Amino acid sequence: MTAEAVDGRRAKGERRRALLLEAALRVVERDGVAGVTHRAVAKEAGQPPSSATYYFESIDDLLVAALVRSVDAYAARLREATESPDPVAALAETLAAELARGRAPVIAEYELYLLAARRPALRATAQRCVDDLAALARRCTGDPVAVKAFCACVDGLLLQALVTGASPDASGIEAVLRLAMAGSEPAGGVP
Template sequence: MTPEAKGGRGASAPEVTDGRLLKGERRRRALLEAALRVVERDGVAGVTHRSVAAEAGLPASSAAYYFGSVDELLTAALVWAADQFSGLLRAAAAAPDPVAALAAALAAELAEERRPFVAAEYELYLLAARRPALRPVARRCVDDLAALARACTGDPAAVTAFRSGVDGLLLQSLVTGATPGAGDIEAVLRRLLPAAAP
């Protein structure tokens, strides 16, 4: 729903200029990024319209304007995070060596400045276990990982191992505080996908 439709304006409302659309999209993105920061700092329970708007430095009514409920805000944050992850996977899959490209991208995700976002993204991802409405979005991340693996091997067991291994690497790194380099990650991924030689 566009901000105009949400605001209840009819078809006779003047067309929104590109500048207003761009400003609205920037505010929406700022709110989604703020939601991830709130999740990282306070957990999912800390997400309210007010806390997210304050984190984004926007008026308290902003989050409710763009997202009708906290569930809608959490879903949108998970969709946004999944879109970012899908883009990362697509870029890796298009590289001459997808496994090396993915290893480098995952190492960058685990770098100090990105870790809080990765932790928040996983918290939203795991929330899908309790909220069935989030499962299609979370499933997309699993399916995108599988697609990259299938491009490297026809072995269904290796595809499953690869999906599980990537999640395991990321989660264990978050839990232990380890920051594996691209070479360490690549060695594990190649063990999981033996057909994907450099």
């Protein structure tokens, strides 16, 4: 994709690195961030422990890469909802469906997300996450305060659902998001 002639050595390496990264995400889902070790990830990927240390010098590198990958996946889902005729409804459905399918992946996302609070190197990635959300909101309102409220609501709703064990349905989520979006201007509306 990037260059016409690929180095077969590097290509194989990147494929392997991706395998390890996916394994790392599964480990985070299963055992939390604390469970991420070189050995555990390599074992999950069905590879020798040395390979994990080769591709990720420190355990921190591994977590950083995992967050980036997690945010990428999130951004993709977000973009899909953004392009829908009713972004708010689409997002509400997406979030509810994710929670219903299983909490572990969502927990993993937020554990990695929170990791950015301690690592300045991750702030740009976290910011991207919020920006994508704001882009969705701006399709429905011009009020910047409403955009902030909307973004905060999304993270707050998910976080609270996770920690309290509640399972809000799509309509409940949508109602809250719609309210946050309403803002001072009565209707930004879809054009």
